[in-house]
Amino acid sequence: MKIYFARHGQTDWNIIGKVQGTTDIPLNENGIAQAQLLCKNLEDRDISFEKIYTSYQARAVKTAQIVDEHFHTGYEIVRGLEEMNLGLFEGHTWDEILSLYDEEHKLWLSNKRYNCTPGGESYQMVMERLFKALDYILGQHDSSSDKNLLIISHGAVIMTLLAMKRNIPFEQSHTIEVDNASPIEFSIEELEWIRERL
Template sequence: MLIYMVRHGQTDWNAEGRLQGQKDIPLNANGRRQATENGRRLAEELGDTVSAFDFVASPLGRTRETMERLRAAMGLDPTTYRTDTRLVELSFGDWEGSTIPELQRVTPDRVEARALSKWDFIPPGRDAESYEILSWRVGAWLTSVDRPTICVSHGGIVRSVFRLIGGWSEDEACDMNVPQDRVLKIDRDEGAVGWL
């Protein structure tokens, strides 16, 4: 069972190092370019087999625009895909919109607590999540995938996949870099995860 995962293209908040979470921040010009390039990369990788794939995205605007640009670059109808709320990014609660240096000045004890146990840390605020909580959503989505799939999601979702399928440790998974200009190829049956 093959899954190709793409992180949404860059936003201004990504460029500024702001915790974006579930805020609906649009792609910037670089992010739009990244989305198109990832579509070209997938078209080259999949060729005529693309018709066998399901297309699914997080319902946030930045992932939907990424998916639509990706599909257009593949020569497909940009609007023919579905969304799944289980693929929404990790909620950073009250921290969304802030950078870690900004939070360090305001609440250094909480930033230190996060650094000590990032996988299990829940930021302050209603509906905030830890990576552990997020991985429950991602795990449920992964078990529901029943055909080859191309998925556009978020950095936290990809980190959870590395933990759940790749077998990475909690520390390795939550600290890994998730590029916005690459495609992640996952063989769920083999437990193999790697970047194209």
């Protein structure tokens, strides 16, 4: 069994560079098209999956619904897969954040894994809730099966896994690109290796 993570399709806030976090912004027309392209991408790569799991946020649920309409595997909303809570940073561009919350931003940057955004979460907190969600998800399936799972989540959530997998410090996490609606593969063994380092 492999776990494929995919970020939701594009939103209007993605285009203008506003931090979304817990703010529930819907897909735009391009985001809907990206979700449809995700289906083609999965087919072209011959990736089959047993079920879709998704964050509760509208942009992720809509992406999951579009994929489900194509593959008819069913989807389930699971708490813990949602985007990082970025607190006071949400609704602002990064330039605005530097202007409005310069000291808070510097403090966060000084230890991005463990320091919370003002009124929000740390990356460590995101990883801990993510792995609780994964425990639930994997508990529903036989991990020795050749069937795969698809998880629709968010940029910061997937970035944490890639940073851990690649041994990239969280202070350099901005170098990790997580494209909208593009599948990223993790083996069960890779996820367990990451878990051991939490």
